[in-house]
Amino acid sequence: MELVRTTPILLAPGPTEIDPRVLKSMATFAESHFAQPFCNTFGDVLTMLRVLFQSEDPNAQAFVIGGSGTLGWDFVGTNFIEPGEAVLCLSTGYFSDGFEMCLSTYGARTTRMAAPIGTAPDLSVIEEALRTVRYKALVVAHVDTSTGVLTPLKPISDLLKRVSPDTLFVVDGVASVASEDLQFTAWGIDVVVTGSQKAIGCPPGLSILMVSPRALHVANTRKAPPSTWYASLVRWLPIMQNYEKKESSYFATPPTQIVHALRTSLLVMLSRPLEERFQAHREASARVKAAIRELGLTQVARKEEHQANGVTAFWLPDGLTSKDFLSRAAAKGITFVGGMHKELGHKYARFGHMGYSAVSEDAGHIDKGIQVLREVIMEYYSERANDSASRYEATFTGPVRASL
Amino acid sequence: MELVRTTPILLAPGPTEIDPRVLKSMATFAESHFAQPFCNTFGDVLTMLRVLFQSEDPNAQAFVIGGSGTLGWDFVGTNFIEPGEAVLCLSTGYFSDGFEMCLSTYGARTTRMAAPIGTAPDLSVIEEALRTVRYKALVVAHVDTSTGVLTPLKPISDLLKRVSPDTLFVVDGVASVASEDLQFTAWGIDVVVTGSQKAIGCPPGLSILMVSPRALHVANTRKAPPSTWYASLVRWLPIMQNYEKKESSYFATPPTQIVHALRTSLLVMLSRPLEERFQAHREASARVKAAIRELGLTQVARKEEHQANGVTAFWLPDGLTSKDFLSRAAAKGITFVGGMHKELGHKYARFGHMGYSAVSEDAGHIDKGIQVLREVIMEYYSERANDSASRYEATFTGPVRASL
Numbered sequence: 099m100e101l102v103r104t105t106p107i108l109l110a111p112g113p114t115e116i117d118p119r120v121l122k123s124m125a126t127f128a129e130s131h132f133a134q135p136f137c138n139t140f141g142d143v144l145t146m147l148r149v150l151f152q153s154e155d156p157n158a159q160a161f162v163i164g165g166s167g168t169l170g171w172d173f174v175g176t177n178f179i180e181p182g183e184a185v186l187c188l189s190t191g192y193f194s195d196g197f198e199m200c201l202s203t204y205g206a207r208t209t210r211m212a213a214p215i216g217t218a219p220d221l222s223v224i225e226e227a228l229r230t231v232r233y234k235a236l237v238v239a240h241v242d243t244s245t246g247v248l249t250p251l252k253p254i255s256d257l258l259k260r261v262s263p264d265t266l267f268v269v270d271g272v273a274s275v276a277s278e279d280l281q282f283t284a285w286g287i288d289v290v291v292t293g294s295q296k297a298i299g300c301p302p303g304l305s306i307l308m309v310s311p312r313a314l315h316v317a318n319t320r321k322a323p324p325s326t327w328y329a330s331l332v333r334w335l336p337i338m339q340n341y342e343k344k345e346s347s348y349f350a351t352p353p354t355q356i357v358h359a360l361r362t363s364l365l366v367m368l369s370r371p372l373e374e375r376f377q378a379h380r381e382a383s384a385r386v387k388a389a390i391r392e393l394g395l396t397q398v399a400r401k402e403e404h405q406a407n408g409v410t411a412f413w414l415p416d417g418l419t420s421k422d423f424l425s426r427a428a429a430k431g432i433t434f435v436g437g438m439h440k441e442l443g444h445k446y447a448r449f450g451h452m453g454y455s456a457v458s459e460d461a462g463h464i465d466k467g468i469q470v471l472r473e474v475i476m477e478y479y480s481e482r483a484n485d486s487a488s489r490y491e492a493t494f495t496g497p498v499r500a501s502l
Numbered sequence: 503m504e505l506v507r508t509t510p511i512l513l514a515p516g517p518t519e520i521d522p523r524v525l526k527s528m529a530t531f532a533e534s535h536f537a538q539p540f541c542n543t544f545g546d547v548l549t550m551l552r553v554l555f556q557s558e559d560p561n562a563q564a565f566v567i568g569g570s571g572t573l574g575w576d577f578v579g580t581n582f583i584e585p586g587e588a589v590l591c592l593s594t595g596y597f598s599d600g601f602e603m604c605l606s607t608y609g610a611r612t613t614r615m616a617a618p619i620g621t622a623p624d625l626s627v628i629e630e631a632l633r634t635v636r637y638k639a640l641v642v643a644h645v646d647t648s649t650g651v652l653t654p655l656k657p658i659s660d661l662l663k664r665v666s667p668d669t670l671f672v673v674d675g676v677a678s679v680a681s682e683d684l685q686f687t688a689w690g691i692d693v694v695v696t697g698s699q700k701a702i703g704c705p706p707g708l709s710i711l712m713v714s715p716r717a718l719h720v721a722n723t724r725k726a727p728p729s730t731w732y733a734s735l736v737r738w739l740p741i742m743q744n745y746e747k748k749e750s751s752y753f754a755t756p757p758t759q760i761v762h763a764l765r766t767s768l769l770v771m772l773s774r775p776l777e778e779r780f781q782a783h784r785e786a787s788a789r790v791k792a793a794i795r796e797l798g799l800t801q802v803a804r805k806e807e808h809q810a811n812g813v814t815a816f817w818l819p820d821g822l823t824s825k826d827f828l829s830r831a832a833a834k835g836i837t838f839v840g841g842m843h844k845e846l847g848h849k850y851a852r853f854g855h856m857g858y859s860a861v862s863e864d865a866g867h868i869d870k871g872i873q874v875l876r877e878v879i880m881e882y883y884s885e886r887a888n889d890s891a892s893r894y895e896a897t898f899t900g901p902v903r904a905s906l
Contacts, residue, residue, distance in 0.1 A: 105539065108532045113758060115532050124528040124759055128512045128519050128705070130837050135509065164707050165569040165732065168754035172732045200731035295755060301532070303568050303707045303757030326730055327604035328569065328576045348842075350572035351699060353707030354517060355528055356757070433534050438752075 106428055109467045110435040111243045111273055111409035111450035112296035116359075117366060117458070120300060123359040131354055132346040139361050140352065141344035146364040147308065150275065150298075151290060152372070153282040157311035161331075161338050162304055162360070164353045167272040167293025169305040169329060171200040174237070174268055174289055176324045177317040177331040181205025183234040186227055186265075188219045190249055191242030192438040197270055201237065204325060209233075215439065216400040218249040221257060228262040235266040235288075240274035243296075244438035246411035246448065247399045248278065255285040266313055272296060275306075276367065277379045277408035277452040288313040294356060297379070297408050299363045299453035303356040375457055376407070382456040382464045383407040386449050389468045393475045398437075398446055408452030411437065413445060418478050420447045426477070432470040510832055513871045514839040515647045515677055515813035515854035516700035520763075521770060521862070524704060527763040535758055536750040543765050544756065545748035550768040551712065554679065554702075555694060556776070557686040561715035565735075565742050566708055566764070568757045571676040571697025573709040573733060575604040578641075578672055578693055580728045581721040581735040585609030587638040590631055590669075592623045594653055595646035596842040601674055605641070608729060613637075619846065620804040622653040625661060632666040639670040639692075644678035647700075648842035650815035650852065651803045652682065659689040670717055676700060679710075680771065681783045681812035681856040692717040698760060701783070701812050703767045703857035707760045779861055780811070786860040786868045787811040790853050793872045797879045802841075802850055812856030815841065817849060822882050824851045830881070836874040 108115050129136050140162070147153075147160035163169060174197075179185055182205060187198035189212035202208045211227060213219045228236070236258060241248045251269065258267055266288040271280055275290065277297035282290060288310040295302035309317075309331070317324075317331040324330040333349050340347035367375065387405065390397060390412045398411035414423055420436035424447065427434050435450070437443035449471065455463035512519055533540050544566070551557075551564035567573060578601075583589055586609060591602035593616035606612045615631060617623045632640070640662060645652045655673065662671055670692040675684055679694065681701035686694060692714040699706035713721075713735070721728075721735040728734040737753050744751035771779060791809065794801060794816045802815035818827055824840035825848065831838050839854070841847035853875065859867035 103531055105531050105533055108534055110534045110536075113532050113534065113755065121529045121531070125525045127507055127509050127525070128517045129509055130512055130514045130517065130839055131706075132514075132839055133832070133837055165573070166754035166756070169569065169732045172730055175731065203727070203729065203731050203734075293755065301757065301759040302535075302755045303760060323607070325607065326576055326733075327579065327607045328573045328733070329730075330607075350570035351517065351697065351706045352570070353705065353757070353760070355705040356707060356760075428537070433537055435534055435536055 106431045106433045107463050107466060108433045109450045109455060109463060110433060111448055111452065112293070113302050114296060114299060114450060114453035115455045115461070115463060116301065117299055117363065117454045119366060120359050120363045123362040124301060124355050126355050126358040129354060131351055132348070136354055137341060137344045137346050140341040140357055143357055143361050143364060144338060144342040146368055147306065149368055150364065150372070151282040151308040152280065152284065153308050155283055155311060157314070158282070159309050159314060159335065159338055161307040161309065161334055162352070162357065163334060164303065164350065165305040166302060167291065167305055168196070170291030170307050171197050172326060172329045173305070173307060173331065174291060175201045175204030175206060176326045176329050177320070178266060178268070178289060178313055179204065179206045179234055180320055180322050182207055184209065184231050186211060186224070186233045186236045188224070188236070188238040188249060189213065190218055190239055190245055190247040192244035193242050193270060193272065194239045197237055197239065215442065216245060216247060216398045218247055218404045221253055224254065225257055225261055228257070228265065233262065233265045235268050237268045237270070239270040240278060240280060241406040241408065243273040243409060245398045246406045246409045247404050248274070248406040250403065251280065251285055251287070255287070259286060266316065273406065273408060276375065277456065278406070279376050282308055294360055297452040298360070300359045301356060303353050304360060378457045379407040379452065382451040383410065385464060386410045386451050386468060389471060393472065395475070408450065408456070410449045410451065411446055412449070414447055415475065415478060415482070417482065419444050423447050423474060426474045427470050430470045430473060432467050510835045510837045511867050511870060512837045513854045513859060513867060514837060515852055515856065516697070517706050518700055518703060518854060518857040519859045519865070519867060520705060521703055521767065521858045523770060524763045524767045527766040528705060528759050530759050530762040533758060535755055536752070540758055541745060541748045541750050544745040544761055547761055547765050547768060548742060548746040550772055551710065553772055554768065554776070555686040555712040556684065556688065557712050559687055559715060561718070562686070563713050563718060563739065563742055565711040565713065565738055566756070566761065567738060568707065568754065569709040570706060571695065571709055572600070574695030574711050575601050576730060576733045577709070577711060577735065578695060579605045579608030579610065580730045580733050581724070582670060582672070582693060582717055583608065583610045583638055584724055584726050586611055588613065588635050590615060590628070590637045590640045592628070592640070592642040592653060593617065594622055594643055594649055594651040596648035597646050597674060597676065598643045601641055601643065619649060619843065620651060620802045622651055622808045625657055628658065629661055629665055632661070632669065637666065637669045639672050641672045641674070643674040644682060644684060645810040645812065647677040647813060649802045650810045650813045651808050652678070652810040654807065655684065655689055655691070659691070663690060670720065677810065677812060680779065681860065682810065683780050686712055698764055701856040702764070703771070704763045705760060707757050708764060782861045783811040783856065786855040787814065789868060790814045790855050790872060793875060797876065799879070812854065812860070814853045814855065815850055816853070818851055819879065819882060819886070821886065823848045827851050827878060830878045831874050834874045834877060836871050
C-alpha cells in the first residue's frame, strides 16, 4: 500500500503529520469491537499508555474514548468535581480558559488565575491562593497550544504536596503528552487529559486520559451522580479494565481504526526510550526558535523556561497578518496555523513541531518548515522595504509623478 | 494502495464491512481542520447528509461530532429536554433502554413503554399515553440493534401530528439510517441520532445527527443552559453552519480522517437513488431471513412488519450458546455477534446485513454469511442427532458399556 501525497506538509500544533505506518493502520479492515483480535489491540493500547504517561501505579487507569481532546474536559467536570466545589484554574491561553468554562458548566466554583499573555502563573501567587481556599482541584494546561506557553509541572507538584496535598492535580496534556517530559506518578498527577492527534501522532478522534487511584476513588464515591452518560467514569471504568485484560466489554462502540492507529503509534514510540523522544522535540524546537530569532521575530512565550517544545507561537512582523502569512506559506507547501486569541490572534502564527515531524529527521519536515518560514518572512521584509522606498519616492516626487 | 485482508468478514449490525474506497479515505494525510481543503470536505458531508436523511428544509441542520452514536443520546438529553420535562420512551430492546437511562441522567422525567421482546409498542397504547400526559418528546429506536426489531415511524408520525403535535419526535436511527427508508421532513421528525459505523458504512468514531428547525429553536431558547460542554448544541451550531459554508470554525478538533471517509461513503451512496439502496437491503434481508426459516429457526422480531432490513436477530437451536455459535462461524471466516439482553443474550445471535455487504453483491458477503450460517447450524444439528443417538445408546446399553 503506497501513500501518495498531494497536500502541503502540516506543521500545526495538532493535527500533526502521521508516520506512514500509523496512517496505514487507519485502513484496518472492519472488525467487531467484541471479537478477540480487537480486544487484544485495545488491551495493548491501554497497557502501553501507562508507559507513555510514566504511570507506575497499577491501580491508575488509562481511558480511551471516542471523541476529541475537549471531551476530556467534560470527563473531569462530570466525574471528579461535585457541583459547588472550588477549583483553581491557571490560565495561559485559550485552552486553559475553555477548560475553566467547561468545568463551570458542570457546576464547579472556578477561580481563574490568568497570567499575562506569554507568561506562566507565578508560583507565589498560586501558593497564596492555595493557602486561602481549600480547592478540590488545581487545573493547569501543561502547554497551552494557543500561545505555546509551557507551565512547568514539577514546581506545582512540589507546591501542592507541601501546601495542599488533598487538592487533585489535573493537567491538560493535549499539547504536551509525548512531546514534553510528563511524570504522572512521580509528580503526583491525578488526571491527565489528552488527544490522539498531537505529539502522540495519530489522527484526531480519541480522547485519552490517565487517572490516579485517588481520582478514581473520588469519582467512584461522589455524592452527586455523574451528570452525563457518555462521559461517565463509572460506566467506562469496567470497560477499560476488561479491555486491558483483553476481554470484550460494551458501553459505546470505540473508534476501532483509530485505536489500531494508536497501537501502532505507541509501538513505534516505545521502541525507543522516551527521553530520546523528548530530546528530539527539544532539538527540533531549538532549531525553529533559533530561526525565529534570526528573523528578528519574538515568541509569544516570553521566557525560555516557558517555551513549549512541540509548538512555537511567534509574533508576525508589523503589517503581516496571520491570514496572509499562512496563505504565503501554504503556496510554498507548508500549512502553519494562525494565532488563537480574541484580540491578538491575527498578529501571530504557530509553527508545530511535534510528533512524527519532530522525531523523524528523514522526513525533513522541520527543515522544509524553517526554509518556508524564512522565505515568507524575508520576502515580506523585502516587499515592505520596496514599498517603503516607493512610498518615500511617491511622497518626494508625488506632484511630478502625478502630472505624468 | 492495495488492501490485503487477513481477518474474517464482519457481518455484525455495526461496525460493518467497509467499501475499499471508503477504507482508503481513512489513510488521508494529515491536514489542518482550519485549512480550506478540509472545510470543503466537511461542507460536502454536511450538505450530502441532508439528502441521506431526506431532510428538505434548509433550516434543519446536520451535526457531525467526534464520538460514538451513544454521544447523540447525550446531545438529546442536554439540548432538547429541560430537567423535569416528561419524555415518552418506547422500548424495543437494550438500546432503547440505554437512551431512556441517558435522558433520565439529564433530568428528564421518562416513561418507559416497553413492548414484549420481539414486538413493537402498540399504537393504541402510545395514543393513550399521549392523551394522558403532555410529553415534551417521544423517543423511539427505529431499529433496536439488540433485537432487530423495527418500529415503523410513519404511523407514529401520523399519531403525533393528530394527537400531540407539540411533542418532539426523536428517533434513534443508529441501526436504520441508510438501510431503512427514513423521511426526516415528510414524517415531521425533529431529531435523528445515528453513528458512522452501521449502514452508513464508515468506521466508528462519528456521532451524526439531523435536527429540525423546531428542535433547534427549543435548544436555542431553553431556560436551563446545556449541562455539558462537549455536547452543547449552541456551541456546535455555528461550527456546523460555517463548515457547511466551507468556512473554518473551531470548537473541538473533528476526526478529520473519518470525515473524509464519510464524504467518500456519501458520494458512493448518493450516486444511486436512495430507494435502490433500501431495496438492496430488503433483498439481502429477505435472503438471510429465508435461510433462517429454512433452518427451522425463528427470529427475535416476531412479525414481518417489525423485522429490520439491516440485521436479523434469531434464536439459536436449544443447547447451542451464542458463544459457541460465534466461534464456530469465526472458524469458517465470518464474524457474527451474539445477543444483547440481560437474560436471553446467550440464546440468540445476530446476522448483520447492512451497508457495503448488503449493497455490493460482488463482494459476496451475504452469500458467504448464509453459507457459514447453514454449515454451522447443520453441523450442530448433526452432532446433536449423533449425541442424542449415542446418549440413547448409552442409556440403553449403559450397564453393558460401563462394564467394559
